Structure formats: C-alpha cells, structure tokens
Amino acid sequence: MPRKADHVARRRQLADALMRLAASQGLEAVSLRHVAAEAGVSTGMVQHYFRTKDEMMTFALDMVMRDAQERITAEAAAAGRALTPAExxxxxxxxxxxxxxxxRLEGHVTLAFLAYAAVKPAIAEGLRGSTDQMHTFLAGQIRAVQATTGTAARVDPVHAATALLALVDGLGIHVLSQHYSGEQAVAALDAHLGLLFGSTPDPPANIPPADTTVDPPAGIG
Structure with a gap:
C-alpha cells in the first residue's frame, strides 16, 4: 500500500509541476526536462512515471477534473441536504x-490544453469524451429543472447545455485575461441562469462565497 500511495503522490507532484509550467509558459514550451527541473527531480524519474509528454498532460487534465469534482462534492455535502438540479x-x-x-491555475492549464489539442487529434479525441459526458449531465439537470418548473417549452435542454458550457468557457477566458472581474463573471452567469430557469438559483446555504478577489499568481495573466 505505501508503494502505491508513493506512486500516486509522485505522479501528482509531476502533474503539479506541469500545470505550473503550462500556466506560465504554455504547453508547447513544456518538455519532460522542464517538468523534471520544476519538480526538482531527474528527467529519468519523470520518464519512469510518464513515457511521453502527452501521457503526462492527459494525467494532469484528469487531475484537474477530479479536483473540480471533489470540490463540487464537498460543496454539496456542506449544504447539509440534497441540492436541487438548478443549484x-x-x-x-x-x-x-x-x-x-x-x-485560475486550472483555467490556464485547461486553456493551454485546448490549444494543444487543436493540433493533436488523439488528445482532442480524449478531451471530446470528457466534454460529451459533461454536456450530457448538464442537459439532464436542465431537463430536471424544466420538469419541476414548467419551463420545458422554453428551450431544448441539449442546446441549453451547449450554450451554458460555451458561456462559462468564454467568461473564464475573460477572467483569466483580466477583462472581467470574478464578480462580473458570476453576475453574468446568474443572469443567464435566471433567463434559462425563470429565476436564479441561490447558492446553497452554509457554503462560503467564492473568492473573487485573489490576484493571479505571479507571471500569469
């Protein structure tokens, strides 16, 4: 068990180093050697855990998605009750x-990964699967909201999920570029959800508000 835990921890350490480099330099400038230097290990150590840069990048993106899922699960648990589909x-x-x-770090990594995937069909294919899963889940939640509020005729859930993902991706890019503040992005999201659902879902109780005032890490943005 300790060996397995050490193996997971080491892979996470290397993925964290990749994410820091990708956020500050972009993925095209990142190599196994750069990741090794950032993590303070040898290039051979990196190659022991990841045979290629693409393999390491895929692991890093999976880690971003898992971390986001863990935060969502924690927020749902903090509410002390089952969240409504709208919430x-x-x-x-x-x-x-x-x-x-x-x-912010995750956003920079995801943005860099998308640009990289645009010229890497194999990477793009794997990313498409994750996006499809998110899209399907969102469409299901929107459909559930419509069923309970009588807004089913307002918009197709599939199209609504596509628009919502595009909106959040676009807002994220503008926040990362410091064109919009976090408060402006959340306000725009809530306005869209109000149009989509008929009213804006309140944040679940017992969950502290998101920190929208943190400055970007040095060298980013």
Whole structure:
C-alpha cells in the first residue's frame, strides 16, 4: 500500500509541476526536462512515471477534473441536504470559473490544453469524451429543472447545455485575461441562469462565497 500511495503522490507532484509550467509558459514550451527541473527531480524519474509528454498532460487534465469534482462534492455535502438540479448546475458552473488561485491555475492549464489539442487529434479525441459526458449531465439537470418548473417549452435542454458550457468557457477566458472581474463573471452567469430557469438559483446555504478577489499568481495573466 505505501508503494502505491508513493506512486500516486509522485505522479501528482509531476502533474503539479506541469500545470505550473503550462500556466506560465504554455504547453508547447513544456518538455519532460522542464517538468523534471520544476519538480526538482531527474528527467529519468519523470520518464519512469510518464513515457511521453502527452501521457503526462492527459494525467494532469484528469487531475484537474477530479479536483473540480471533489470540490463540487464537498460543496454539496456542506449544504447539509440534497441540492436541487438548478443549484447543482450553478455549483458546477461556478467551479469551472477561475474565481480563486487554484481555479485560475486550472483555467490556464485547461486553456493551454485546448490549444494543444487543436493540433493533436488523439488528445482532442480524449478531451471530446470528457466534454460529451459533461454536456450530457448538464442537459439532464436542465431537463430536471424544466420538469419541476414548467419551463420545458422554453428551450431544448441539449442546446441549453451547449450554450451554458460555451458561456462559462468564454467568461473564464475573460477572467483569466483580466477583462472581467470574478464578480462580473458570476453576475453574468446568474443572469443567464435566471433567463434559462425563470429565476436564479441561490447558492446553497452554509457554503462560503467564492473568492473573487485573489490576484493571479505571479507571471500569469
């Protein structure tokens, strides 16, 4: 068991180093050698855990998604009750927005990964699967909201999920570029959810508001 735990911890250490480099330099400038230097280990150590840069990048993106899922689960638990579909949609979208330092780092990594995937068909294919899962889940939640509020005729859930993901991705880019503040992004999201659901879902009780005032890490943005 300790060996397995050490193995997971080491892979996470290397993925964290990759994320820091990707956020500050972009993925094209990142190599196994650069990651080794950032993590304070040998290149051979990196190659022991990841055979290629693409393999390491895929692991890092999976880690970003797992961390986001853990935060969503923690927020749902903090509410002390089951979230409504509308609340869950808002919670999920808020976690995608780069509203604090960890999410800013994740946002930069995701953006760099998308640019990299644009010229790497194999990477793009794997990313498409994750996006499809998110889209399907969102459409299901929107459909559940419509069923309970009588707004089913307003918009197709599939199209609504597509628009919502595009909105949050766009807002995230503008926040990372410091064109919009975190508060402006959340206000725009809530306005859209109000149009979509007929009213804006309130943040679940007992959950502290997102930190929308943290400055980007040095060298980013």
């Amino acid at each position: 869950f949609v808002r919670t999920l979208m808020i976690q995608i927005l780069p509203l604090d330092e960890p999410r």
